Structures are given as structure tokens and as C-alpha cells.
Amino acid sequence: MKKKILVIIAFVILFQGLFFIGEISWADTRNPKLIISGGKIPVLNGGEEARINIPIENIGAAAARNVQVIMQLDDDSPFEMEELNTTYTINRINARQSDNAVFKIKVSENAADKVYSIKLLYYYSNMSGTDIFEDSDTIKVKVQNSKNPPKLILSAVGYGDTPLVVGENNTVSMVIRNKGFLEAKDISISLKGLSTNGFTLYKSSNSKLLPDLEGNKVVQADYIIIPSLSMETGNYDLTLKIDYKDSSNSTYSEEVLFFLPVKGLDTNISDIVIENISVPDEEISVGKDFLIAFDIVNKGDIEVDDVKASLVLDKEIICKSLNINSIGKLAKGQSERIEFVLYATNESVTKNYPIQINIEFESGAGEKKIKNNLTQYSGVFVNKGSIGGTPRIIVDKYNIDPGIIRAGDVFQLTMSLLNTSASYAVSNIKVSLVSDDGVFNPVDSSNTIFIESIGAKENIQKVFTLMPKRDAEHKTYGISVNIDYEDEKGVQINSNDMISVPVVQQVKLVLGDLITPPEVFLGQPFPVSVEFFNMGKTLLYNLMIRTEGDFTTQNSNYYVGNFESGSTDSYDVGIVPEQEGMLKGNIVFSFENAVGELFEEIKEFEVNVVQMPMEPMPNPDFDDSMGNGGSGGKLSKYMKNPYVIVAIILLAAGVVIKVKKTQKKKKEMWLDE
DSSP states (O other): OOHHHHHHHHHHHHHHHHHHHHHHHHHTTSSOEEEEEOOOOOOEEEOOOOEEEEEEEESSSEEEEEEEEOOOOOOOSEEEESSSOEEEEEEEETOEEEEEEEEEEOOOOOSOOOOOOOEEEEEETTTSSSSSSEEEEEEEEEEEEEOOOOOOOEEEEOOOSEEETTSEEEEEEEEEEEEESSSHHHHEEEEEOOOOOOOSSSSSSSEEEEOBBBTTTTTEEEEEEEETTTOOOOEEEEEEEEEEOOOTOOOOEEEEEEEEEEOSOOOOOTOOOOOOOOOOSSSSSSTTTEEEEEEEEEEEOEEEEEEEEEEOOTTTTTSSSEEEEEEEEOOTOOEEEEEEEEEEEEEOOSEEEEEEEEEEEEOOOGGOEEEEEEEEEEEEEEESSSOSSOOOOEEEEEEEEEEETTTTOOOEEEEEEEEEESOOOOEEEEEEEEEEGEEEESSOOOSSSEEEOOOOOEEEEEEEEEOOOOOOOSEEEEEEEEEEEHHHHHHEEEEEEEEEEEEOOOOEEEEEBOOSSSEEETTEEEEEEEEEOOOOOEEEEEEEEEEEESSSEEEEEEEEEETTOEEEEEEEEEEEEOOOOOEEEEEEEEEOOTTTOOOOEEEEEEEEOOOOOOOHHHHOOOOOOTTTHHHHHHHHHHHHHHEEEEEEEEHHHHHHHHHHHHHHHHHHHHHHO
């Protein structure tokens, strides 16, 4: 009996245990459980605004309420939320069901091509709201970006057709191109390598701020460079440092080495010069031949001998023609055209490759014959990638003539238009110029030209004749180049480029009438005075006045300095004649404009110089006062005295000068009031 009771108790305990375990497991299956369900990785484009749908699946046996999905973005993430709220709320997700959490984001234009991870947090409760659950997960988002970041390069260096002359002001133009797709901003440039014994700058800061530059646009900056008198003839290097930012304020810095030819005071190699260097203006494609050519000219007075031309190249550029071209003798005034066929190998990278031109020759005769070397640099830009897709027309080079443009004067703008496409020609091209504030007007033509077609990788030059307004301020103005054209399928395409043109104001120094005595005596000083006025609209720099002539001067040099527009001043000088006859002289006014050009205004004068008459000896037996009224006779005697006459002339001239200065001072006081 006891055994039966024990068996029954054991079965009861076992049944209760199984029931308890089942109750716990059943309770667990009543809770919701959220996960991110499968799906394709979202693919977004750089600069794109997009909606991301994130599938949230409830794999639990109970519904989830008040589901809150939170997207967490790192500080260095390329994504930006388009809405202030980073939380997406779903009211309810039933068991074994799913719903989407939707977020609107924007991808940075500068985002790199790669797959990014985004962390998600989600909170939810069961249907009764008694239990709160928390989970996290990570999703992947792929970004593809065809928009290249900004990339500034030194596209060209312009200094004219002749080398820079030591001790003189030389304008050197830097043409900077944005090779990227995105805009570059906060651009600053500076030169490295300046020194007192090398290149120095004339009246300008080394650091220059440039306007923001859109993708595939160019801007020009000018430096006035003075080579030191101690520099010998040759080529010297400088480095252009370019600092800039992109739209996300990421910073970039480039340093580009370039060379400038200098003509020194030495004469050993001045007999031979390199002129008319011709290199491709467009980008060089890998695996294709290209040509470099130049003239060797003997500008000396004697024949030179054993003339040889050669090139020094980087290993990625090879010479397919003979690398050394022997010319032999080159007579006075003779020139020889030299050509080399070059080739960019498959090892080339996308960059600017320098080309060093070396000329060797002998000058003199016999024991005095010496060997000379002349070096000059050029370069080409090699693009390793292929250019496809939509054909683009860009302004790859431009030139202004004259180099210094004065307000109101006509100048010519020559532009080279390049079709960057390696495969397609463009046609029905309309090019229009629009200048800042309408400062430039076309002369005897329109500001729009028509071009029938430009072949693949071809460029064409066009010339515009323009004139800046007479009241244009001294500064650099932008000219927008608007280009409308069609591709090979007749699709209309538009592109824009920007070039910069500096304008200086006309200088105008007006000289008044000279004040001189009608006749002067030999050896006696006399004054000359003249007023001068700045009637132009710009400052005159370093105004200096001096008097020149075959005579002695007193206080001849007068340094005015910088002379403001609308200002008036006067110049006074004392002159001592040293010989009889007609005395001739010049008063020379020398000054500079804002870009360092030297100007002179000359005022000529002439005065008759005579001997001072001798005073007659008095007659002791003759009383001059008799018969002449006494004191009246003495006055007549004094008036005939030549010293008295000279004193009266000098006094009168002094009074005239004093009156003019007083009137000028009153006029200035009246203007100030």
C-alpha cells in the first residue's frame, strides 16, 4: 500500500514539474523579437538625396508595439539627415510580419566610392506594454561617386616670347585649372624659392587669394617678378604652392615646380636663343606619338659652330627620333627648326611631364674658342585615363594683347577652345562672352561667334576685339565664356568657362603754365615755377620732378611720392645761367602706374640771358640833384642802377609765386570745407 502511495506522489511531482517548464517556454514564445530582415544593399550616388527603406521583421510569436528605430551617424560619415528627427516610429508589427523604417538622407558630394556601415538602435514593447525590449544592428550602404573631388593644377605659365631680363619688371602669368568635377574654394597661392639673390616680387604680396573655381574651369593670377642683377643667363626654378578646400571644408595642398628663363648681363651664351617652342596644347594620351619643335636662332654678330640640340626626358616619355640633333655651323642671323617625335609609354601616369631642351655650341676662334650650353624647359600633360562620355569644350589657353590693358583702349583676346573628347566631334558651336558689370564691349564685331565644328581632341583659336569702359576701375575682371554646341547625335549641350582679364586706369598728369622772367642776367639766380594736377582716376606712384639743362640749379629734385587723383601741387626751382644767349631747359615729371610702368611728362622753357650792364662812373663836378628836383634826381639814379633792377625783378617773381601759393592754399581750404 505504501509503495502505491509513493508511486502516485512521484507521478504528481513529475507532472507538476513538466507543467512548470512548459509554462515558462510558452511564456517566452509570447514575446516579440525584432531583427533586420534580408534585402539588397542600398546603392546611392554622391551628392544624391535618397530614401532608405530598412525592413524590420518580427520573428517572435507576439506583436511588437511602439517600435522606435534610431539611425546613428558618425561625425566622419558622408551621410546627412534631411530631417531633424533621426527616429522612425512604427505603431505595431504583428508576429511573423515585417514593416519598413524609412529615412531620408543626403550623400556628400565628396563621398568616396566604398561600402559604409550605419548603426541602428530599436526599442519596442509587448502588447501589454509591461516589458520594454532593446536591440541594435548594422546595415550596409554602398556609395558610388562619379564626381571627382577638386584638383587644382598649374595649367600654363606665361611670360611672353623672350626670357626675363635681370633688374627689370617682368609679368609672369599663372593659369590654374580645376581638373576635378567639384568646386574648389578658399584658394590661395604663393611662390616658394624667392630670394634677394634670385627672384623677387615688385610691389605685390607673395600670397594671393583667388575666386572659387568650378570643375574644369581656369583662373589666371599675375606676378611681377624681378630677377636679381647677379643672376646669369639660364633657367631657374620656382615652386607654386596652391592651397584650397572642397565644399566639405576638407583641405588640399599642391606644389608645382616650374622654370623661368632669365637673360643676364653675361654674354657667353647670349648669341644663341630658343624661340617658337611648339608642344601639344591638349592632353597627351598614353600610347600615342606627339611632336615638340622649336627654332634655334643665332642673334650674335659671329658664326657659331658645332651646334647640337638634345632633350632630357622622364623615363615614361621616350624619344622615337634621334635624341641628339647635330646642326653644325649656324651663321649670324640664321635659324634652324628642330623637331623631335616623342611617345608616352604605358607606364606614364596622369601628370605634367617636364621636357628639358639642351643646346650645345662653340663660339670664338682658335685658343679662345669656348663651349657653351643653353637650357630651356617646356612640358606636356599626360592623361593615363581615357576621355569618353559627353564631349566637352573647354578654354584650354588664352592670351591678351597688349599684356597691360588700359581702360578705354582696344585689346585682343585670343582663346583656344579644346574638344576634350577622344572619340566624338562637336558641331554648331556658339561662343558668347559676358563680362563682369558689362565692363568689356566688342569693337566692330559681336560678342558672339559661330564655329561649324571641332574634331575629337582638336582645338581652334578665335580672336575677340574688346574695349574696357573708360571709367573701369583698376582690378582684374572676369569674363564668362558660354558655349552652346551639339554632339554627334545632335543633342544640345552647354558648358561655361571663366577667364580673368586685368585692367589698369589711364594716368593723366596735367601741367600748368610756366612762370619765368622775360629776361635774366648772367650769373644771377632766377625762379621758375609750374603747377601740376592729377586729372586721371587713379593714383600716380613715385612721382619725381627734376630740372635738366646747361645751367646750375638750386633745389632741383622734388620727390612727391604717391600723388592722389584730383590733387594739385606746384614745383619751384632756382636757376643760375652760366652763358649768354637763349637758355633752354626741361622740367621732367616721372611717375609709375599701378603695375609699375614708367611715364614721363616734359615741360620745356627758354629764357634770354644778357650781361648785367655796368653802372656808369659818377661825375664829381655834376650834381644830379640840380635841375632834377633834388630828391627826384636821386630816385632816377637808383632806378638806373642794374642791381636795383635785378632786385626788383626777383622781388616781383617772388611776389607772384607767393600769391599763387596763397591762392592754392585758400582753394584747398575751401575744398576741405
